[in-house]
Amino acid sequence: MLELELTSEQQQMAFGAQLAAACEAPCVIYLEGDLGSGKTTLTRGFIRAMGHHGAVKSPTYTLLEPYPLGQVVCYHLDLYRLAAADELEYLGLRDLLDERAVMLVEWPEKGLGVLPPADLLIELSYCDAGRRIRLQGKSAKGRMLIQRFNGVD
Incomplete structure (x- = not known):
């Protein structure tokens, strides 16, 4: 497990970029946290670091936003408005x-x-300084990702 405190939106985006640098496909990352805790901000930093130059918006209404990025395709899902899990079958x-x-x-x-099982669980929560981010490897791949992340500058 790895835990960090970030104090700004820029730090959250930079964290997402560092995570992207350590990540290898295929990989499933779950992001948990209250509304406004920074899940989409972190994802924006991740997807931009993977090479996307346009807007990265929350797919709250579309549920899924694909980002084909050369050798990798990033899929950003926001299930907040999902009424039942089986609705995902239509995607x-x-x-x-x-x-x-x-x-x-x-x-x-x-x-x-x-959903497929997570390789990595990222929990975002509010703290005095801004946001607390906790990473948990849920598979061997997820644990390796945390180790790699620790080695990224």
Whole structure:
């Protein structure tokens, strides 16, 4: 497990960029935290670091936003408005999961039973200084990602 405190939006985006530098596809990352805790901000930093130059918006209404980035495809899911986990079947989630896929999932608890298991769980919470970010490796790949992240400058 790794825990950090970040004090600004810029630090959250930089954290996302550092995480992207350490990440290898395929990978599933769950992002948990209250509204406004910075899940989309972190994801924005991650996706931009992977090479996307346009806007990175929260897919709150579309549920899924794909970002084809050369050898990798980042899928940003926001399940906040999902009424039932089986609605994810309509997105063709199983077809998206291949060796090129990196999936970042906000509000993953709403898709339990249908979502693939997480390699990495990122929990974001409020703290005095700004945000506390806790990373937990949920698979061997996730634990290796945390080790790699620690080695990224």
